[in-house]
Amino acid sequence: MAYRVLVVDDSPAMRSFIRRILNLSGFAVSEFVEAANGLDALEILHHRSVDVVLTDINMPRMNGEELVRQLEQDHRLRMVPVVVVSGDSSEVRVKRLMEIGARGYIAKPFSPERMRMELDRVLGRRA
């Protein structure tokens, strides 16, 4: 099965890198959609279906934490699993993100294998 992935990050280089890493990991992607912040991601999600969201935390306009909160409060969008991809992997941050609705967490730096493992776990739990 191939998945529709939405990547939310204000860095075009990082979005491009994640696309490359997904390919390297062997994770099957049918659609790769990009957003530069949480607000743009919400706009996309209101008219387009995806299977998983990968989001950064620190972004302008709407950060990743607020995006997770907004998705969790939307009865339709709360089904979409969100995986946070961040350099901040402190215990307090990971705990807070998971408490408000994130399904997974990938700490930077990460390898293709690490990303694949977390996506398999998150999407497997959903199936």
Add this chain to the structure above:
Amino acid sequence: MTGITGITQSIPDLLVNTAAEALGTMFFTPVTRRLKGSFVANTTDTLLVRIPFLAGSQSNGALDVRVSSEGAQWIASSFLASDGATVPEYRVNDVICELANVICGSLLSVMLTDRGFRLLTPEVLREKFPDQRPSSFEESLELERGWLTLRLNMSPAA
């Protein structure tokens, strides 16, 4: 420096190991050796990125990452898989900002794991490497091509 718990290695070693792991894992740029001394003193052909951070009410600071032009181009090319093509300056800047973000986040996640912190937006600086403060740690690394210097400044919040 207070409030830092659970660290099993010195801050200079942590700085070096964190940077080496980030460069090797995500930026496909192995570190060849740790350099001694202030490697940047006589060099002007470099890129300097600063990422400030807030660490609760007790302290704040910044990580400065200075990379030789050759090193910055090499890191960006590897990260973007540009197959040796010259990467435009704005993309190089974007990649080195991301590198600073990854190193700083990873470093503080170890140093301040039970306290938390907030990374601010990294920026490219056009100034010279600032004078080293008494409370800063500086380490330089040789890359496959070029070199990189890291300086971590932490100070009590005002």
